[in-house]
Amino acid sequence: MPPFTRSRHQPDPAESGTEPDGDAAGAAPAQVKAPAPRGDAAESDGSGGTAEPQPPVDGSRPGWFGWRRRHPRAAHGVSLAVTVLAGVLVLFALLLPNRIERVEFASFVRIPAEGVLLAGLLLALPPRPRRITAVVTGVLLGLLTVLKVVDMGFHQILARPFDLVLDWILLDDATDFLRESFGRTGQVLAVTGVVVLFVVLLVLTALAVVRLSNLMVRHRRAAGRTVLVLGTAWITCMTLGLQIGTVPVATKGNAEFVGNRVEQVRAGLRDARVFRKQAAVDAFAKTPPDRLLTGLRGKDVLFTFIESYGRVAIDDPAMAAQTDAVLEESTAGLKSAGFASRSGWLRSPVTGAGSWLAHSTFLSGLWIKNQQRYRTLTTSDRMTLTKYFGRTGAWRTVGIVPGVRRAWPEGKFFGLDHIYDSEHLGYHGPYFSWTPVPDQFSMEAFQRLEHGKEDREPIMAEIILASSHNPWSPVARMIDWEDLGDGSVFHRIKKEGTDPKEVWQDPEKVRAEYRKAVEYSIRSLIEWVQRYGDEDTVLVFLGDHQPVPTVLAGDTRRDVPVSIVAKDSGVLERVADWGWTDGLKPARDAPLWGMDEFRDRFMTAYGPQP
Numbered sequence: 001m002p003p004f005t006r007s008r009h010q011p012d013p014a015e016s017g018t019e020p021d022g023d024a025a026g027a028a029p030a031q032v033k034a035p036a037p038r039g040d041a042a043e044s045d046g047s048g049g050t051a052e053p054q055p056p057v058d059g060s061r062p063g064w065f066g067w068r069r070r071h072p073r074a075a076h077g078v079s080l081a082v083t084v085l086a087g088v089l090v091l092f093a094l095l096l097p098n099r100i101e102r103v104e105f106a107s108f109v110r111i112p113a114e115g116v117l118l119a120g121l122l123l124a125l126p127p128r129p130r131r132i133t134a135v136v137t138g139v140l141l142g143l144l145t146v147l148k149v150v151d152m153g154f155h156q157i158l159a160r161p162f163d164l165v166l167d168w169i170l171l172d173d174a175t176d177f178l179r180e181s182f183g184r185t186g187q188v189l190a191v192t193g194v195v196v197l198f199v200v201l202l203v204l205t206a207l208a209v210v211r212l213s214n215l216m217v218r219h220r221r222a223a224g225r226t227v228l229v230l231g232t233a234w235i236t237c238m239t240l241g242l243q244i245g246t247v248p249v250a251t252k253g254n255a256e257f258v259g260n261r262v263e264q265v266r267a268g269l270r271d272a273r274v275f276r277k278q279a280a281v282d283a284f285a286k287t288p289p290d291r292l293l294t295g296l297r298g299k300d301v302l303f304t305f306i307e308s309y310g311r312v313a314i315d316d317p318a319m320a321a322q323t324d325a326v327l328e329e330s331t332a333g334l335k336s337a338g339f340a341s342r343s344g345w346l347r348s349p350v351t352g353a354g355s356w357l358a359h360s361t362f363l364s365g366l367w368i369k370n371q372q373r374y375r376t377l378t379t380s381d382r383m384t385l386t387k388y389f390g391r392t393g394a395w396r397t398v399g400i401v402p403g404v405r406r407a408w409p410e411g412k413f414f415g416l417d418h419i420y421d422s423e424h425l426g427y428h429g430p431y432f433s434w435t436p437v438p439d440q441f442s443m444e445a446f447q448r449l450e451h452g453k454e455d456r457e458p459i460m461a462e463i464i465l466a467s468s469h470n471p472w473s474p475v476a477r478m479i480d481w482e483d484l485g486d487g488s489v490f491h492r493i494k495k496e497g498t499d500p501k502e503v504w505q506d507p508e509k510v511r512a513e514y515r516k517a518v519e520y521s522i523r524s525l526i527e528w529v530q531r532y533g534d535e536d537t538v539l540v541f542l543g544d545h546q547p548v549p550t551v552l553a554g555d556t557r558r559d560v561p562v563s564i565v566a567k568d569s570g571v572l573e574r575v576a577d578w579g580w581t582d583g584l585k586p587a588r589d590a591p592l593w594g595m596d597e598f599r600d601r602f603m604t605a606y607g608p609q610p
Contacts, residue, residue, distance in 0.1 A: 083215060086208035091115070093141045093205055094254060098151035098161065106247035111234045113252040119227045122213045123220065134213040138206030144254065145205065146198060147261075159351040159549050159556070164261060165268030166370040176406075268372070275373050279366055279382055284603055289392045295574055295606035297394055297458075300451065301538045303385070304463040305359060306521045307403075308470065308514070309543030311345065311559040312552055314585060318508075319515045324585060326519045330526040331583040334565060337530045339537075340572055343563040343586035344579070346595045348545040351558050352470075355403075356410075358544040358560075358595060359464070360384075363414065365599035378410040385599050387415035389460040396457050400425070400446045402437035403466040416462065420449060429487030430494045432467065437487070438476035439467040439524035444484050447532050458536070465525065468517040470548060472510065473500040475517045478524065481531060507550050514551045526584075529565060539565040540602075561586050562598070574605045 068075035094112040097103055118137060122130050151161045179187040216223035236242075237250035284292065313323050334341055348358045349369040360377055361368045363384040368374050389395045397416045401408070404421040411419050422436035425445040432438060437445075442465060450459055467476055474497020476490060483489055503509045529539055543560030546552060563584050566572055578601070581587040593601070 086211045089208045093145045098148040106244040110251045114254045134210045138209035142202035142205035166372045169371045304541040305544045307468045308547040310546030327585040341565040342580040344590045345592040348558045351546045352548040355544045361595045367596045378413040390415045395460040400463040427487040429490035439465040443528040468521045471500045472513040472517040473498045473503040
């Protein structure tokens with residue numbers, strides 16, 4: 001029988017929304033299929049009947065510009081491959097974990113409860129609601145996949161998932177980082193690429209679910225039996241607790257993932273009210289200025305943060321020996337210069353990044369665990385430790401913040417009389433990856449700009465050292481203080497350093513470079529005290545948070561060391577009841593406080609004595 005020809009006024013089934021059977025795609029076009037039973041392989045045409053292919057009459061070529069007619073076997077292969085890819089994409093989206101360390105083969109051979117239920121729902125729905133449900137579900141599945149990928153990044157850097165309520169502001173910081181690292185063009189290209197990938201993923205997941213739903217309807221009986229078998233298998237595996245290694249075969253991970261996110265959103269919305277109540281309480285708000293910090297009058301008090309200086313640098317067996325040697329050497333050097341020191345532990349609100357949250361927690365006496373709290377704090381009249389020093393009128397308050405490279409309006413909140421950012425330290429050397437100014441130069445700049453001036457008033461300084469900031473490659477090294485000059489000498493030192501691209505290919509190399517960076521920061525600070533400190537110098541230094549999970553190697557603690565250094569024995573006598581360890585290395589069982597507790601304990605210790 002000669003093949004029929006289709007009238008130019010009759011739509012091709014593929015173009016009208018009726019997907020041909022995967023087997024039929026490769027069949028000889030000369031055959032005319034009888035109409036399929038209603039509700040099984042055919043879709044309603046809107047008039048109560050079924051859309052039936054009409055014989056073409058003008059020689060037009062159906063499907064892919066006639067390619068499917070000319071190459072039926074190849075077309076069948078392509079159709080089959082696309083269907084398989086659609087299934088793989090949907091299964092991948094359903095089973096993808098939200099943490100990189102959980103991505104393994106066993107994770108992708110599980111039975112997802114959500115997939116079984118979705119398949120059953122699509123089989124039960126009429127044509128139009130089914131198509132709408134398939135598209136909406138596909139888009140939601142794409143969004144879920146994007147959120148899981150974002151979670152992976154947050155877990156790798158911050159050791160926590162993305163917060164749907166509180167973390168959007170961090171995307172601005174990410175784009176700023178791209179601009180500073182790769183320029184405006186690199187920033188635009190990167191952001192555009194991410195947006196395009198996002199849209200493409202949503203489209204692909206929607207099309208994949210639609211294609212699979214059409215396939216199930218065309219093979220309704222087989223699909224129904226498959227859903228029944230998978231549902232039974234899921235219940236059996238869940239009941240028996242069957243696992244592949246440590247991974248359960250039956251999973252309802254997406255339902256749990258969404259449930260956790262709903263609870264996270266609720267908690268985020270409640271958090272603002274809770275924080276406002278906490279911020280309203282301040283034990284020292286009504287204390288007269290002349291009764292504040294009386295035990296430190298006439299002293300130069302330096303609160304110094306060492307970036308990413310966490311407990312792992314002291315406790316981890318791979319780093320402990322080298323770090324201990326530096327701390328012991330530094331303790332001995334201080335002692336020979338007449339200084340004593342005591343150390344303990346603080347628990348930071350963050351891990352991996354978010355230094356400003358740790359700084360504001362330490363200074364405000366409030367637990368600043370997210371950006372929403374930080375913004376609420378910095379737009380309030382809460383008194384910080386630095387503000388209380390300023391309120392007394394007995395200190396000039398300054399900030400040495402080499403990590404600040406642009407306008408920092410929040411700086412006014414902390415009550416500092418003057419802030420020296422990376423552009424105002426007199427540095428003319430190179431960046432060391434993220435770090436704009438090496439720590440040794442920052443400390444020398446503080447000496448030149450403030451501490452070394454004659455006939456000055458006592459200083460309270462907030463100093464933020466940045467050389468131990470991720471990615472810790474290349475790392476500066478100590479040189480003779482007389483050779484620092486304007487920092488140009490660091491061009492040569494940077495060339496001697498490691499390449500971050502090579503370092504980050506090996507976690508052990510990352511850990512080694514992290515340790516070296518922390519050691520450099522400690523040496524910069526302690527040598528400055530030995531060189532320029534005197535009877536009136538009081539140094540409080542601490543880590544702001546633990547480093548990224550790559551360095552932590554499974555350590556989930558948020559502990560950071562904190563030390564007080566002074567030559568005047570009376571300064572340390574005031575904290576004798578804290579139970580801290582003598583020296584710069586805190587004992588394993590030394591007291592551990594929340595970082596938000598330090599402000600009030602410190603002000604009590606150095607306030608009027610009974």
